[in-house]
Amino acid sequence: MKMISRIPLPKLLKCILRQLLCLFAIMAYTYGVTHGSVLKLSSDILFQAECYHYLFDAAAIKLHHLGLDWSTPDHGPIQNVKGFSSINSVIKRVATKVGTVDSNFKLQPYPRCIVLDIEGTTTPISFVTDVLFPYARDNVGRHLSATYDSAETQDDIKLLRSQVEDDLKQGVLGAVPIPSEDAGKEKVIASLVANVEAMIKADRKITALKQLQGHIWRTGFENNELEGVVFDDVPEALEKWHALGIKVYIYSSGSRLAQRLIFGNTNYGDLRKYLSGFFDTAVGYKRETRSYVEITESLGVDKPSDMLFVTDVYQEATAAKAAGLEVVISIRPGNGPLPENHGFKTINSFLEI
């Protein structure tokens, strides 16, 4: 309202008229009105309008609620859409052209796709450190004993052994030797528990730990002992982006299994329908530029700058920026401090994107 009150009346009326025309154009496309003049009029309006985003968002979300979802149902690569080969392609082109209006009333286009970090971005850090990590720490021994002979747990143990061997060579604090199988299951488990506890305490983002944690948390979610937590603005933003045809991906140090468990069982229900994919440390560590190159190549984006990465961690932001991604830093209650003059745009809510 504050922003609207600063806009001169003629400009505001012109803007509202454009928004109404835009809404008409979207409805015309969605309901399949293909008459040439309507098509021409609609596309002209759609490509010239500068301030229609509020109605556009509302219309897209409304249509989505009505089951008229015009966003792409496929998971194909994110590309620059050229030409008017179909109504859907026109709409997709329009969707990726519109954006939000910033405080100077300038149009900021929406990104073509968005990659989200979890801890400190979609989800409070306290949920990870005060709920998930203690659950893993308290249940690691029980989990290993109960599942010791399964192929999954044997694979987890193999990864942990290899990680601990490296840690011992490098003198990592808390690493203790894991005896061979001959020493017996109990001794092996006791040393694994000691290593895992030290890894959790140090908040290490290593695949060996994250894979095991995902398997332990799965039991917690299955038994309703755990429920995923997201900030209040997250479901609304995900729904909006989905309705606009913007694909959203998760990139977290937590395993893909853990990511699916959290977003499949949140305080707002199952949010996975808004997510097009999950990336974990299998593509590389989050502070390494190569990981973001890997993600853009996996998704087949034309330009890395078509992708927006949202994180709370400065080192992740700089790594993604070096790969050419657009980056914003998420400021959430409980997040750590950022370096002064970090130079990144910051947001307090996804609704600012």
Ligand SMILES: CSCCC(=O)C(=O)COP(=O)(O)O
């Ligand atoms: C899959 S969520 C579990 C959180 C987790 O284990 C973690 O280390 C958080 O890492 P992020 O990269 O999301 O900050």
